Amino acid sequence: MALAKTLSAAEPGAHSAAAQPVIVANNLTIGYSLHRERKLLTALKNITLTVNKGEFVVLVGPSGCGKTTFINAIAGIVQPWEGTVEVNGQPVTGPGPDRAMVFQDYALMPWRTVESNIRMPFELKNLGLSKQEMDERVHRYLKLVDLNGFEKSFPYELSGGMKQRVGIARALVTEPDILLADEPFAAIDAMTREAMQSELERFVTQTRQTVVFITHSIDEAVMLGDRVVVISYRPGQIKEIVPVNLPRPRFDYDVKALPEYGELREHIWRLVKDEALQAARGGK
Ligand SMILES: Nc1ncnc2c1ncn2[C@@H]1O[C@H](COP(=O)(O)OP(=O)(O)O)[C@@H](O)[C@H]1O
Ligand SMILES: [Mg+2]
DSSP: OTTOEEOOTTSSSTTSSSOOEEEEEEEEEEEEEETTTTEEEEEEEEEEEEEETTOEEEEEOOTTSSHHHHHHHHHTSSOOSEEEEEETTEEOOSOOTTEEEEOTTOOOOTTSOHHHHHHHHHHHSOOOOOHHHHHHHHHHHHHHTTOTTOTTOOGGGSOHHHHHHHHHHHHHTTOOSEEEEESTTTTSOHHHHHHHHHHHHHHHHHHTOEEEEEOSOHHHHHHHOSEEEEEOSSSBOEEEEEEOOOEESTTTTTGGGSHHHHHHHHHHHHHHHHHHHHHHHTTO
16 A cells, blocks of 8 residues: 555646646536427536546536536537636637547447447547557557457447447547546446446556546446546536545555545445435426
8 A cells, every 4th residue: 555656636636746727617507498398407507627637537416417518518519608618728619639528328320330430530530640550549449448359240239338338449549638428337237347447547547638527326436536526416516526535546456445435435425315315306
Protein backbone atom coordinates (compact mmCIF):
# COMPACT_ATOMS: atom_id res chain seq x y z
CA MET A 1 0.00 0.00 0.00
CA ALA A 2 2.88 2.35 0.76
CA LEU A 3 3.86 2.25 -2.89
CA ALA A 4 0.41 3.21 -4.03
CA LYS A 5 0.00 6.48 -5.76
CA THR A 6 -2.79 8.08 -3.81
CA LEU A 7 -4.93 10.44 -5.78
CA SER A 8 -6.08 13.34 -3.76
CA ALA A 9 -9.51 14.42 -4.83
CA ALA A 10 -9.14 17.60 -2.79
CA GLU A 11 -7.02 18.62 -5.75
CA PRO A 12 -9.10 17.32 -8.62
CA GLY A 13 -7.25 15.82 -11.56
CA ALA A 14 -4.45 14.97 -9.22
CA HIS A 15 -2.56 13.00 -11.86
CA SER A 16 -1.00 16.33 -12.73
CA ALA A 17 0.84 18.72 -10.47
CA ALA A 18 -1.16 21.71 -11.72
CA ALA A 19 -4.83 21.04 -12.37
CA GLN A 20 -5.72 21.91 -15.94
CA PRO A 21 -9.43 22.47 -16.54
CA VAL A 22 -10.72 20.50 -19.54
CA ILE A 23 -14.50 20.56 -19.14
CA VAL A 24 -16.06 23.60 -17.51
CA ALA A 25 -19.83 23.71 -16.99
CA ASN A 26 -21.09 26.98 -15.63
CA ASN A 27 -24.61 27.39 -14.30
CA LEU A 28 -25.93 24.94 -16.83
CA THR A 29 -29.67 24.59 -17.16
CA ILE A 30 -31.09 22.30 -19.82
CA GLY A 31 -34.57 21.10 -20.61
CA TYR A 32 -36.84 19.82 -23.31
CA SER A 33 -40.10 21.00 -24.80
CA LEU A 34 -42.67 18.27 -24.53
CA HIS A 35 -44.78 18.90 -27.62
CA ARG A 36 -47.60 16.50 -26.84
CA GLU A 37 -48.11 17.92 -23.37
CA ARG A 38 -47.28 21.46 -24.53
CA LYS A 39 -44.95 22.16 -21.67
CA LEU A 40 -41.31 22.62 -20.87
CA LEU A 41 -39.42 20.17 -18.72
CA THR A 42 -36.31 21.27 -16.89
CA ALA A 43 -33.97 18.29 -16.79
CA LEU A 44 -30.91 19.91 -15.22
CA LYS A 45 -30.63 23.08 -13.21
CA ASN A 46 -27.63 25.28 -12.38
CA ILE A 47 -24.92 22.69 -12.82
CA THR A 48 -21.47 24.10 -12.20
CA LEU A 49 -18.62 21.62 -12.45
CA THR A 50 -15.00 21.64 -13.60
CA VAL A 51 -13.33 18.44 -14.74
CA ASN A 52 -9.56 18.59 -14.95
CA LYS A 53 -7.16 16.88 -17.33
CA GLY A 54 -6.76 13.22 -16.50
CA GLU A 55 -9.57 13.25 -13.99
CA PHE A 56 -12.16 10.48 -13.77
CA VAL A 57 -15.50 11.93 -12.71
CA VAL A 58 -18.46 9.64 -12.10
CA LEU A 59 -22.08 10.83 -12.13
CA VAL A 60 -24.67 8.99 -10.08
CA GLY A 61 -28.30 9.80 -9.38
CA PRO A 62 -31.82 8.46 -9.84
CA SER A 63 -33.21 7.64 -13.25
CA GLY A 64 -34.38 10.77 -15.06
CA CYS A 65 -32.23 13.21 -13.07
CA GLY A 66 -30.47 14.47 -16.19
CA LYS A 67 -27.19 12.51 -16.26
CA THR A 68 -27.45 11.65 -19.95
CA THR A 69 -28.54 15.20 -20.71
CA PHE A 70 -25.40 16.49 -19.02
CA ILE A 71 -22.96 14.36 -20.98
CA ASN A 72 -24.89 15.02 -24.17
CA ALA A 73 -24.30 18.72 -23.54
CA ILE A 74 -20.56 18.08 -23.18
CA ALA A 75 -20.71 16.00 -26.38
CA GLY A 76 -22.48 18.87 -28.16
CA ILE A 77 -25.61 16.84 -28.89
CA VAL A 78 -27.97 18.98 -26.79
CA GLN A 79 -27.81 22.74 -26.32
CA PRO A 80 -28.12 24.50 -22.96
CA TRP A 81 -31.07 26.71 -22.14
CA GLU A 82 -28.89 28.73 -19.84
CA GLY A 83 -25.26 28.72 -18.83
CA THR A 84 -22.28 27.43 -20.76
CA VAL A 85 -20.17 24.33 -21.31
CA GLU A 86 -16.61 24.80 -22.43
CA VAL A 87 -14.11 22.20 -23.51
CA ASN A 88 -10.46 23.24 -23.48
CA GLY A 89 -11.50 26.86 -23.20
CA GLN A 90 -13.89 26.83 -26.18
CA PRO A 91 -17.69 26.87 -25.94
CA VAL A 92 -19.15 23.56 -27.14
CA THR A 93 -21.08 24.11 -30.36
CA GLY A 94 -21.32 20.53 -31.60
CA PRO A 95 -19.60 17.14 -31.53
CA GLY A 96 -15.84 16.96 -32.16
CA PRO A 97 -13.09 14.35 -32.40
CA ASP A 98 -11.65 15.46 -29.05
CA ARG A 99 -14.69 13.87 -27.36
CA ALA A 100 -15.88 10.30 -27.82
CA MET A 101 -19.09 8.89 -26.46
CA VAL A 102 -20.12 5.42 -25.34
CA PHE A 103 -23.90 5.44 -25.63
CA GLN A 104 -26.31 3.80 -23.21
CA ASP A 105 -28.19 2.11 -26.08
CA TYR A 106 -25.03 1.08 -28.00
CA ALA A 107 -25.96 3.08 -31.14
CA LEU A 108 -24.31 0.54 -33.45
CA MET A 109 -24.97 0.42 -37.19
CA PRO A 110 -26.90 -2.85 -37.69
CA TRP A 111 -25.71 -3.32 -41.27
CA ARG A 112 -22.05 -3.11 -40.37
CA THR A 113 -19.86 -5.81 -38.90
CA VAL A 114 -18.20 -5.42 -35.50
CA GLU A 115 -14.95 -4.43 -37.13
CA SER A 116 -16.62 -1.96 -39.43
CA ASN A 117 -18.55 -0.36 -36.54
CA ILE A 118 -15.31 0.14 -34.63
CA ARG A 119 -13.66 1.63 -37.71
CA MET A 120 -16.47 4.14 -38.24
CA PRO A 121 -14.97 7.18 -36.45
CA PHE A 122 -12.08 7.14 -38.93
CA GLU A 123 -14.57 7.66 -41.76
CA LEU A 124 -16.23 10.59 -40.03
CA LYS A 125 -13.04 12.47 -39.36
CA ASN A 126 -9.63 12.32 -41.00
CA LEU A 127 -7.19 11.98 -38.14
CA GLY A 128 -4.17 11.75 -40.40
CA LEU A 129 -3.50 8.07 -39.69
CA SER A 130 -2.21 5.66 -42.33
CA LYS A 131 -4.34 2.63 -43.27
CA GLN A 132 -1.91 0.43 -41.39
CA GLU A 133 -2.20 2.57 -38.24
CA MET A 134 -5.99 2.48 -38.44
CA ASP A 135 -6.03 -1.31 -38.88
CA GLU A 136 -3.64 -1.67 -36.00
CA ARG A 137 -5.84 0.50 -33.75
CA VAL A 138 -9.03 -1.34 -34.69
CA HIS A 139 -7.41 -4.63 -33.74
CA ARG A 140 -5.86 -3.32 -30.57
CA TYR A 141 -9.24 -2.12 -29.28
CA LEU A 142 -11.09 -5.20 -30.48
CA LYS A 143 -8.66 -7.16 -28.34
CA LEU A 144 -8.98 -4.76 -25.40
CA VAL A 145 -12.74 -5.38 -25.25
CA ASP A 146 -12.22 -9.10 -25.78
CA LEU A 147 -14.03 -9.41 -29.10
CA ASN A 148 -11.35 -11.28 -31.00
CA GLY A 149 -13.00 -13.76 -33.32
CA PHE A 150 -16.15 -11.62 -33.69
CA GLU A 151 -14.72 -9.17 -36.24
CA LYS A 152 -17.12 -10.27 -38.96
CA SER A 153 -20.22 -10.68 -36.78
CA PHE A 154 -23.17 -8.32 -37.08
CA PRO A 155 -24.73 -6.58 -34.07
CA TYR A 156 -27.84 -8.81 -34.16
CA GLU A 157 -25.57 -11.80 -33.53
CA LEU A 158 -24.18 -10.32 -30.31
CA SER A 159 -25.37 -10.22 -26.69
CA GLY A 160 -26.13 -6.86 -25.06
CA GLY A 161 -22.79 -6.92 -23.27
CA MET A 162 -20.92 -7.62 -26.48
CA LYS A 163 -22.70 -4.77 -28.26
CA GLN A 164 -21.73 -2.48 -25.44
CA ARG A 165 -18.12 -3.58 -25.80
CA VAL A 166 -18.22 -2.74 -29.51
CA GLY A 167 -19.46 0.73 -28.52
CA ILE A 168 -16.55 1.07 -26.06
CA ALA A 169 -13.97 0.02 -28.67
CA ARG A 170 -15.48 2.45 -31.16
CA ALA A 171 -15.15 5.29 -28.64
CA LEU A 172 -11.56 4.42 -27.74
CA VAL A 173 -10.26 3.81 -31.25
CA THR A 174 -9.60 7.50 -31.94
CA GLU A 175 -7.82 7.81 -28.57
CA PRO A 176 -9.85 10.92 -27.70
CA ASP A 177 -8.78 13.38 -25.01
CA ILE A 178 -12.20 13.09 -23.42
CA LEU A 179 -14.23 9.95 -22.94
CA LEU A 180 -17.94 10.35 -22.19
CA ALA A 181 -19.48 7.09 -21.07
CA ASP A 182 -23.19 6.61 -20.41
CA GLU A 183 -23.60 3.47 -18.29
CA PRO A 184 -21.13 1.65 -20.53
CA PHE A 185 -21.03 -1.54 -18.48
CA ALA A 186 -24.72 -1.77 -17.58
CA ALA A 187 -25.47 -4.73 -19.85
CA ILE A 188 -22.27 -6.62 -19.12
CA ASP A 189 -22.25 -9.65 -16.81
CA ALA A 190 -20.64 -9.20 -13.38
CA MET A 191 -17.38 -11.06 -14.09
CA THR A 192 -16.66 -9.38 -17.39
CA ARG A 193 -17.72 -6.08 -15.89
CA GLU A 194 -15.06 -6.14 -13.19
CA ALA A 195 -12.44 -7.10 -15.73
CA MET A 196 -13.49 -4.23 -17.97
CA GLN A 197 -13.55 -1.72 -15.11
CA SER A 198 -10.03 -2.74 -14.23
CA GLU A 199 -8.88 -2.46 -17.87
CA LEU A 200 -10.51 0.94 -18.23
CA GLU A 201 -8.85 2.23 -15.07
CA ARG A 202 -5.44 1.01 -16.24
CA PHE A 203 -5.99 2.37 -19.69
CA VAL A 204 -7.19 5.87 -18.87
CA THR A 205 -4.53 6.30 -16.19
CA GLN A 206 -1.89 5.48 -18.80
CA THR A 207 -3.33 7.71 -21.50
CA ARG A 208 -4.33 10.50 -19.07
CA GLN A 209 -7.72 10.69 -20.71
CA THR A 210 -10.33 12.81 -19.02
CA VAL A 211 -13.44 10.76 -18.29
CA VAL A 212 -17.04 11.56 -17.41
CA PHE A 213 -18.77 8.30 -16.60
CA ILE A 214 -22.38 7.59 -15.64
CA THR A 215 -23.33 4.55 -13.61
CA HIS A 216 -26.05 3.18 -11.38
CA SER A 217 -23.57 1.04 -9.52
CA ILE A 218 -22.16 2.63 -6.38
CA ASP A 219 -19.33 0.07 -6.32
CA GLU A 220 -18.40 0.99 -9.86
CA ALA A 221 -18.46 4.69 -8.92
CA VAL A 222 -16.14 4.18 -5.96
CA MET A 223 -13.83 1.80 -7.86
CA LEU A 224 -13.38 4.17 -10.79
CA GLY A 225 -13.95 7.76 -9.73
CA ASP A 226 -11.54 10.42 -8.54
CA ARG A 227 -14.72 12.25 -7.61
CA VAL A 228 -18.30 11.03 -7.52
CA VAL A 229 -20.91 13.66 -8.33
CA VAL A 230 -24.29 12.85 -6.82
CA ILE A 231 -27.15 14.45 -8.74
CA SER A 232 -30.52 15.07 -7.15
CA TYR A 233 -33.90 14.15 -8.54
CA ARG A 234 -35.32 16.29 -11.31
CA PRO A 235 -34.53 19.00 -12.02
CA GLY A 236 -31.08 17.56 -11.49
CA GLN A 237 -28.77 19.61 -9.34
CA ILE A 238 -25.46 18.71 -7.78
CA LYS A 239 -26.28 17.37 -4.36
CA GLU A 240 -22.75 16.55 -3.28
CA ILE A 241 -19.34 15.92 -4.79
CA VAL A 242 -17.61 13.08 -3.00
CA PRO A 243 -13.82 12.84 -3.34
CA VAL A 244 -12.48 9.29 -3.54
CA ASN A 245 -9.01 9.10 -2.06
CA LEU A 246 -8.26 5.45 -2.66
CA PRO A 247 -4.97 4.20 -4.10
CA ARG A 248 -4.69 3.18 -7.75
CA PRO A 249 -4.79 0.84 -9.49
CA ARG A 250 -7.72 0.06 -7.27
CA PHE A 251 -8.21 -3.46 -8.55
CA ASP A 252 -4.61 -4.38 -7.77
CA TYR A 253 -4.77 -2.92 -4.29
CA ASP A 254 -8.02 -4.68 -3.46
CA VAL A 255 -9.42 -1.43 -2.09
CA LYS A 256 -12.77 -3.10 -1.40
CA ALA A 257 -11.14 -4.54 1.70
CA LEU A 258 -10.29 -1.09 3.10
CA PRO A 259 -12.55 0.48 5.73
CA GLU A 260 -12.56 3.78 3.75
CA TYR A 261 -14.10 1.92 0.84
CA GLY A 262 -17.06 0.80 2.93
CA GLU A 263 -17.50 4.28 4.37
CA LEU A 264 -17.52 5.95 0.96
CA ARG A 265 -19.89 3.35 -0.43
CA GLU A 266 -22.27 3.82 2.48
CA HIS A 267 -22.13 7.62 2.25
CA ILE A 268 -22.88 7.70 -1.49
CA TRP A 269 -25.55 5.05 -1.11
CA ARG A 270 -27.41 7.17 1.46
CA LEU A 271 -27.28 10.25 -0.79
CA VAL A 272 -28.56 8.35 -3.81
CA LYS A 273 -31.19 6.47 -1.85
CA ASP A 274 -32.79 9.69 -0.60
CA GLU A 275 -33.04 10.93 -4.18
CA ALA A 276 -34.31 7.63 -5.53
CA LEU A 277 -37.07 7.65 -2.92
CA GLN A 278 -38.05 11.14 -3.99
CA ALA A 279 -38.04 10.01 -7.60
CA ALA A 280 -40.30 7.10 -6.68
CA ARG A 281 -42.71 9.47 -4.88
CA GLY A 282 -42.59 11.71 -7.93
CA GLY A 283 -44.34 8.90 -9.75
CA LYS A 284 -41.37 7.72 -11.80
N1 LIG B 1 -35.20 14.15 -26.08
C1 LIG B 1 -35.96 14.34 -25.01
N2 LIG B 1 -37.19 14.91 -25.12
C2 LIG B 1 -37.96 15.13 -24.03
N3 LIG B 1 -37.60 14.82 -22.78
C3 LIG B 1 -36.40 14.24 -22.59
C4 LIG B 1 -35.52 13.96 -23.69
N4 LIG B 1 -34.38 13.40 -23.20
C5 LIG B 1 -34.56 13.32 -21.86
N5 LIG B 1 -35.76 13.83 -21.50
C6 LIG B 1 -36.27 13.94 -20.13
O1 LIG B 1 -35.33 14.66 -19.36
C7 LIG B 1 -35.18 14.09 -18.06
C8 LIG B 1 -33.72 13.72 -17.86
O2 LIG B 1 -33.41 12.67 -18.74
P1 LIG B 1 -31.97 11.98 -18.81
O3 LIG B 1 -30.95 13.03 -19.00
O4 LIG B 1 -32.04 10.91 -19.84
O5 LIG B 1 -31.82 11.37 -17.34
P2 LIG B 1 -30.92 10.18 -16.77
O6 LIG B 1 -29.86 9.90 -17.79
O7 LIG B 1 -30.38 10.70 -15.48
O8 LIG B 1 -31.81 9.00 -16.55
C9 LIG B 1 -36.14 12.92 -18.00
O9 LIG B 1 -37.31 13.33 -17.38
C10 LIG B 1 -36.39 12.58 -19.44
O10 LIG B 1 -37.66 12.04 -19.62
MG1 LIG C 1 -29.44 8.12 -18.83
